[in-house]
Amino acid sequence: MARPHIEPFCDRDVAFKKMSLAGFGNGMHYKMLSFDPDTGACSMSVQLDNGYRRAPGFSWSEVEMMVIEGELTVGGRTCRKGHYFYVPAGYALPEISTQDGCLLLFLTNTGEPSHQESDSHHALAQTDLYHDVDSYMDIPWxxxxxxxxxxxxxxxxxxxxxxxxxxxxxxxxxxxxxxxxxxxxxxxxxxxxxxxxxxxxxxxxxxxxxxxxxxxxxxxxxxxxxxxxxxxxxxxxxxxxxxxxxxxxxxTPQENRERSAARLYKRDPLLYRWAVSQNHNHPHSPQDFEDTMSRRGAEQGHDNEHKTDGSRHDHWHGHNHYDDGSAYKH
Known part of the structure; x- marks a missing residue:
């Protein structure tokens, strides 16, 4: 990630700014904690005013939220201080509102904050990954x-x-x-x-x-x-x-990187030598054969349910799996 080193910082030392991005409505204010200029991903503390409402819809980035103070109503369910949400990209939340206002921690991981009004999930949303929990009361230390x-x-x-x-x-x-x-x-x-x-x-x-x-x-x-x-x-x-x-x-950070590499060499010398050798220096990482191997029961020749990570794998990677001139394209 391209976020710079920010430490120490206290959000009590800065004022809230009005959220002006489309879809978030009136009554949302934020303090920017950190920001990735390459992707727009960011971490914010967010104040929702009394009576705030946001229509049902989804984010184009995965989002994590934590209620810091007050109460947030999500689809008619009241969520209090300590409630945590993990919302995959494209997962449509119901209407959210707050009667008396609340303070949230609002984190986007893969893109800038966004809200697309919708009553249904995006077709590619990994809906099974969604979860929320009262972290203060329902999880033991x-x-x-x-x-x-x-x-x-x-x-x-x-x-x-x-x-x-x-x-x-x-x-x-x-x-x-x-x-x-x-x-x-x-x-x-x-x-x-x-x-x-x-x-x-x-x-x-x-x-x-x-x-x-x-x-x-x-x-x-x-x-x-x-x-x-x-x-x-x-x-x-x-x-x-x-x-x-x-x-x-x-x-220095460079000395620490070198120490980490030296420890990898001591722990896994064969892997280290292979990874750094001239013929195997892959800037975008080597291929994991399990990510690309053929599967039985494939849809249009490909199985898009890769089971090893426990979640759905959407097969579009930005390239086509065919040779130039081939009659078989998808």
Whole structure:
């Protein structure tokens, strides 16, 4: 992703702006937390005014939402503080409204915010991926050891969304009172966090209070960490989370990248040598044969239900599967 490093930032320090994009109606205001200039994907805190209504419809980007304060009515169902939504692109939500106003965290992952009025899903929407949950009441806290090596004791999580292909995750995490961890960390993925409540401290960036936010690209040093009274935050990573711990605060992102590559070489030397050899240096990644292999029961010669990731695979990749001059085209 092309979002720049933003840390620390607190949305309480800036004013709301009026949302003027088509489809969102009157009474929606936003504070931009981070923005990808290449795709338009962004993270915003959003204020909906008393009496706000949005017609049924879908977004051209997948969207994640969290109710921070107040109540949001979705299709006649009241969703309160802590309610989380994962909405695939093209999935039509019913009318949303709020009687007394509410504050939301609003995240678009693959494009700019959009709203296409519709009573039905887009034909290509992965409707089975939609889910919403009262994250405060209906999911128990679990140990924070979702990856090894793990964070120190006292950091707990609630997993909200997981992509089985990229291993990207969205989760709530909390630091219990007097939590601390004395080492420095970086990751091979971008990391994002919004403080729903409480304050944490980080050696490089100081205190991050309620409303505090960061977008941290891969290989940026961060830590040590602490929280005197505890905090609760929503966190996201855009691919597999691995904690590279160390104790040198002066290393650069380039040095951290090289260390990650060196660790890959030690762990998987044959894979590393193959991947970086001149004849196998694929800028867009090598081909996964399971993504393109022929399937029995194909529709028009292709099976568009790839089962390995547990979700529908839409077969159009922007190219045709035929040779020039062939009579067989689709």
């Amino acid at each position: 679990a140990l924070g050891n979702v990856t090894k090596p793990s964070v120190a004791n006292g950091c707990l999580i609630k997993l909200l969304n997981f992509n089985p292909i990229s291993q990207a995750m969205t989760f709530l995490y909390c630091m219990t009172p007097n939590f601390s961890q004395d080492n420095i960390s970086y990751h091979d993925c971008a990391e994002e966090s919004y403080h729903l409540w409480g304050t944490s401290w980080m050696m490089q960036f100081g205190n991050l209070p309620t409303g505090g936010y960061f977008w941290r690209p891969a290989y940026i040093n961060h830590g040590a960490f602490a929280s005197e009274f505890g905090c609760i935050a929503l966190g996201r990573v855009d691919s597999k989370l691995f904690n590279h711990f160390h104790y040198n605060p002066w290393t």
